Amino acid sequence: MKIRPYQPSDQPHLIDMLRANTPASFAKExxxxxxxxxxxxxxxxxxxxxxxxxxxxxxxxxxxxxxxxRISWDMVHPEFQGKGAGTQLLQYRINLLRxxxxxxTLIVRTSQTxxxxxxxxxxxLEEINKDYWAKGFDLYLMRQSLS
Numbered sequence: 001m002k003i004r005p006y007q008p009s010d011q012p013h014l015i016d017m018l019r020a021n022t023p024a025s026f027a028k029e030x031x032x033x034x035x036x037x038x039x040x041x042x043x044x045x046x047x048x049x050x051x052x053x054x055x056x057x058x059x060x061x062x063x064x065x066x067x068x069x070r071i072s073w074d075m076v077h078p079e080f081q082g083k084g085a086g087t088q089l090l091q092y093r094i095n096l097l098r099x100x101x102x103x104x105t106l107i108v109r110t111s112q113t114x115x116x117x118x119x120x121x122x123x124x125l126e127e128i129n130k131d132y133w134a135k136g137f138d139l140y141l142m143r144q145s146l147s
Contacts, residue, residue, distance in 0.1 A: 001085065003092050006045035006057065011038050013054045014047070017077050025075065025113045027134030037073055044096070045072070048089045055080040056089050060097065069097050069146075071108040090121055097146060104147040115140045 006014075018026055018034055026034075038045075045059035058074035071093065076086045097103050108118055111133055119125070123142035132139030 001055075001088060002049045003046050003089060004049065006038070006042060006047055006059070008038075010047055010054060010057075011035070014038065014057050014075075017054065017057065017075055020078050021075055024078070025111070027137045029134045030137075034073060041072075044093075046089065046092065048085055050080070050085075056085040058086075058089050058093065060093050062103075066102055068105045068107060069100075069103050071106065074108075074110075074114070086117060087121065094146070104145065106144045106146055108142050110140050110142065111137045112140060113137075115142070118142050 015031070015035065018031060022028055022031070041061065042059055043061045046057065047054045048056040054077075056074075056076040059072040061070045061072045062068070063070065071090070074086065074090070076089075094106065097106065106123075108123060110118055115125070118140075119142070121144075123144045125140060126143050127139070127141040129139040129141075131137065
């Protein structure tokens with residue numbers, strides 16, 4: 001598996017991956033938000049490839065406080081879930097952040113569908129907001145200390 005920076009030419013593949021994860025992990029209403037993110041809000045965004053096929057993606061965004069990073073728009077193609085791709089991509093990003101001494105907190109805003117994954121990877125639940133992303137998709141705000 002190879003992790004590389006996102007390129008705009010990857011966008012159609014990532015939209016297809018989002019659709020493959022809808023409605024199991026994402027609501028249909030989230031697609032325009034994802035497209036907007038890819039076109040306007042990526043700071044550090046990566047894709048994970050296996051045999052030149054994109055099988056996962058995810059990013060890092062930085063809060064204005066200068067001390068907090070956010071895991072953004074993670075997903076793994078359903079055919080590759082449970083095989084370590086998501087963990088590899090998450091650890092890659094955490095390893096990028098660790099040398100940044102000013103970043104001491106990592107947060108993720110996810111849903112109940114991925115809550116267990118982040119919990120298993122050292123994130124702690126802080127808050128739940130029902131039907132936040134869309135009906136049936138709750139916001140799970142989770143945090144991990146990097147210090």
